Amino acid sequence: MEKKRRTPSPQTKSSRSARKTTTPVATKKKQKKVKKLRKSSLSKAQKNFAVFNKIDEHVNKYENLDIDLSDTEENRASKNSVILIQDGDEAGDEPKEIQVVDIESESEEDEPSTKSASEQVSEGSNTDENALDNNDDFIPFAFSSDDEDDDSGDDDKNGGGNKDSGEYNDKGSTAVQAETAGSYDYDNYDDEYPTEDTRSRKTLNTDYPWILNHDHSKQREIADWLTLEIKDFVAYISPSREEIEARNQTISKIRNAVKRLWPDADLHVFGSFATDLYLPGSDIDCVINSGAGDKENRNSLYSLASFLKRQKLATQVEVISKARVPIIKFVEPESQIHIDVSFERTNGLEAAKVIRGWLEHTPGLRELVLIVKQFLSARRLNSVHTGGLGGFSIICLVYSFLQLHPRIISGDINCLENLGTLAIDFFELYGKNFAYDDVAISVSEHQASYLPKSEYPNLQNPRTTFSLAIQDPGDPDNNISRGSFNVRDIKKAFAGAFDLLTNRCFELDAATFKDRLGKSILGNVIKYRGKQRDFKDERDLVVNKAIAENELYHRKRGTIVHEDVFTDVSDTEDKEAELYKLEEPPKKKQRKNKSKSKEKTSKVQATKSTQKPAASNTPASKPVHNETVENLMGINDDDEDDYNPTTAVPLDVEDEDNSDGKSRSDIRKKSVDAQTKRDYWLSKGQAL
Ligand SMILES: Nc1ncnc2c1ncn2[C@@H]1O[C@H](COP(=O)(O)OP(=O)(O)OP(=O)(O)O)[C@@H](O)[C@H]1O
Numbered sequence: 082m083e084k085k086r087r088t089p090s091p092q093t094k095s096s097r098s099a100r101k102t103t104t105p106v107a108t109k110k111k112q113k114k115v116k117k118l119r120k121s122s123l124s125k126a127q128k129n130f131a132v133f134n135k136i137d138e139h140v141n142k143y144e145n146l147d148i149d150l151s152d153t154e155e156n157r158a159s160k161n162s163v164i165l166i167q168d169g170d171e172a173g174d175e176p177k178e179i180q181v182v183d184i185e186s187e188s189e190e191d192e193p194s195t196k197s198a199s200e201q202v203s204e205g206s207n208t209d210e211n212a213l214d215n216n217d218d219f220i221p222f223a224f225s226s227d228d229e230d231d232d233s234g235d236d237d238k239n240g241g242g243n244k245d246s247g248e249y250n251d252k253g254s255t256a257v258q259a260e261t262a263g264s265y266d267y268d269n270y271d272d273e274y275p276t277e278d279t280r281s282r283k284t285l286n287t288d289y290p291w292i293l294n295h296d297h298s299k300q301r302e303i304a305d306w307l308t309l310e311i312k313d314f315v316a317y318i319s320p321s322r323e324e325i326e327a328r329n330q331t332i333s334k335i336r337n338a339v340k341r342l343w344p345d346a347d348l349h350v351f352g353s354f355a356t357d358l359y360l361p362g363s364d365i366d367c368v369i370n371s372g373a374g375d376k377e378n379r380n381s382l383y384s385l386a387s388f389l390k391r392q393k394l395a396t397q398v399e400v401i402s403k404a405r406v407p408i409i410k411f412v413e414p415e416s417q418i419h420i421d422v423s424f425e426r427t428n429g430l431e432a433a434k435v436i437r438g439w440l441e442h443t444p445g446l447r448e449l450v451l452i453v454k455q456f457l458s459a460r461r462l463n464s465v466h467t468g469g470l471g472g473f474s475i476i477c478l479v480y481s482f483l484q485l486h487p488r489i490i491s492g493d494i495n496c497l498e499n500l501g502t503l504a505i506d507f508f509e510l511y512g513k514n515f516a517y518d519d520v521a522i523s524v525s526e527h528q529a530s531y532l533p534k535s536e537y538p539n540l541q542n543p544r545t546t547f548s549l550a551i552q553d554p555g556d557p558d559n560n561i562s563r564g565s566f567n568v569r570d571i572k573k574a575f576a577g578a579f580d581l582l583t584n585r586c587f588e589l590d591a592a593t594f595k596d597r598l599g600k601s602i603l604g605n606v607i608k609y610r611g612k613q614r615d616f617k618d619e620r621d622l623v624v625n626k627a628i629a630e631n632e633l634y635h636r637k638r639g640t641i642v643h644e645d646v647f648t649d650v651s652d653t654e655d656k657e658a659e660l661y662k663l664e665e666p667p668k669k670k671q672r673k674n675k676s677k678s679k680e681k682t683s684k685v686q687a688t689k690s691t692q693k694p695a696a697s698n699t700p701a702s703k704p705v706h707n708e709t710v711e712n713l714m715g716i717n718d719d720d721e722d723d724y725n726p727t728t729a730v731p732l733d734v735e736d737e738d739n740s741d742g743k744s745r746s747d748i749r750k751k752s753v754d755a756q757t758k759r760d761y762w763l764s765k766g767q768a769l
């Protein structure tokens with residue numbers, strides 16, 4: 082039944098009449114207004130970005146602690162070594178001692194090079210290499226194309242060193258200099274983006290290749306354009322058949338080797354490969370569990386490291402034996418995939434299953450996680466060793482964001498159709514509004530909630546209140562983000578992304594269709610520099626064995642328990658064919674329809690009515706009240722939240738024709754959606 086119409090908000094009224102009376106004078110006025118708004122928002126953004134100019138806090142000071150074995154001469158020499166990193170006892174402590182331990186020499190790899198490190202870098206970067214693998218796609222918060230050219234000099238200053246680790250600082254400082262000197266022209270930053278004339282030339286080597294042949298510049302709603310770009314980006318970086326197979330084979334090889342060394346042990350995969358949340362350059366997280374449960378010790382770690390090296394299954398081996406979670410890190414030479422191996426634990430295997438459950442029930446989760454991952458990875462803010470935000474924390478952050486978003490809870494928006502708005506909301510929340518000092522995030526198998534930090538001493542950082550606290554879904558006393566000590570820079574980066582995306586949207590919204598052509602919104606904050614990929618998300622074509630084996634592992638264990646129990650999945654009586662059978666591919670993106678949204682609304686209502694405090698196993702659990710949640714989200718309930726989209730827009734407002742035989746109610750639904758988006762969008766501008 083049609084709901085009773087309510088008086089639209091003044092904001093709604095004015096935007097409606099503006100659309101109805103589009104005289105040339107009105108258009109000119111509107112353009113002037115938009116220009117003014119844009120200018121003021123740009124200058125405000127400029128102010129926000131002053132933090133990047135005046136202080137160097139955003140430069141990742143801990144970057145140099147990261148060990149990169151690929152480029153420098155010492156590192157080349159140590160390719161035949163095992164590196165022992167002695168971490169502090171607590172995650173988040175900076176590494177205390179680094180010790181290189183030679184375990185074996187293999188002469189062919191030891192050949193000294195007379196070439197400079199930079200030459201080695203350029204020679205080493207074969208065209209098949211993916212810049213993401215090398216974390217080589219850093220984008221400074223500056224748009225001057227001169228930045229890249231200026232790098233060479235700085236490289237020399239840094240001892241002609243490690244391009245990989247130097248790039249962040251070099252580019253960052255170049256960007257800072259350019260902007261401090263006032264040479265950056267905000268009005269012309271679009272120069273970086275191809276005009277129609279230069280499009281064909283630029284598209285051959287674009288930094289945002291996901292727009293190639295995927296032009297959305299004709300979208301009426303700018304938020305829809307961003308949503309479509311996000312979908313394109315995700316399709317672009319999703320794995321091809323070959324990539325999945327390479328990962329599968331790599332795991333099989335390592336597992337076979339482990340079993341040769343330790344017949345009572347088995348290797349399992351968890352982390353992003355077991356959740357389908359990996360970027361092309363992501364590592365593979367593995368754990369070795371054994372019948373005796375005795376492999377987590379220094380001797381075993383070294384035995385395995387030496388063995389894998391001898392078997393030519395590992396290069397660039399590091400043994401990190403004194404960390405809270407001792408691991409071996411190495412690169413598998415054939416696939417060049419980075420592997421982390423931990424020992425005698427099951428929590429990662431349990432987390433993988435929980436995360437897959439979240440993915441199944443949370444539309445948009447995969448898309449937003451990959452966007453945030455790529456965003457942080459390009460800024461080198463994704464490594465916990467340097468205080469960044471690890472993949473696990475990102476997943477929990479995005480999951481809680483989607484679970485607690487008022488507009489999703491109320492069934493007001495469809496996640497997959499509003500990825501653009503949600504991405505901006507995410508950056509706004511964690512870049513500008515989130516109360517890091519007071520609020521912790523709790524995620525459990527079925528829900529998320531905000532917790533008052535004061536009541537959870539175990540989640541607090543003893544050194545500072547300004548920290549991110551995310552309760553481990555598998556252990557309520559564990560703050561999974563306690564190692565992310567660089568939260569200040571992460572917050573700044575998110576705030577920057579919000580400003581850049583919002584400004585870009587305003588700018589392109591005001592531009593003519595001709596000027597929009599070939600331009601990217603997402604490219605303002607995310608770039609991809611590397612081997613050109615296809616838009617082939619081939620996850621439906623080949624079994625991801627990490628997922629299949631993890632499913633089997635849980636089937637064998639029957640239920641999720643939090644004890645260390647050895648379960649050998651390779652010694653299985655289950656038929657292999659059964660295990661690796663491809664399931665029916667999931668139905669391709671469904672268009673929103675009435676029954677689906679109704680179903681969703683009732684589901685949301687059910688969730689709301691049965692909402693329990695998160696982490697029910699923690700008695701003090703007390704989710705922050707919804708009003709506070711809305712404050713945290715930065716959404717003002719005076720304006721658009723009062724607005725009833727089903728009644729605010731008359732049927733005759735939309736000027737689209739009805740040639741495809743849609744019913745009037747379908748059209749109203751569409752126009753309502755468009756208006757909701759527009760109003761919401763305008764509110765973003767006012768927030769600037
Ligand atoms: N702080 C932590 N506390 C407990 N478990 C953790 C923690 N960090 C990581 N893990 C476990 O390790 C797994 C892999 O973590 P990681 O941060 O590498 O995420 P990822 O999804 O593999 O992302 P990426 O693709 O960036 O490697 C997680 O799924 C989780 O099970």
Ligand SMILES: [Mg+2]
Pocket residue numbers: 352353363364365366472
């Ligand atoms: Mg990982």
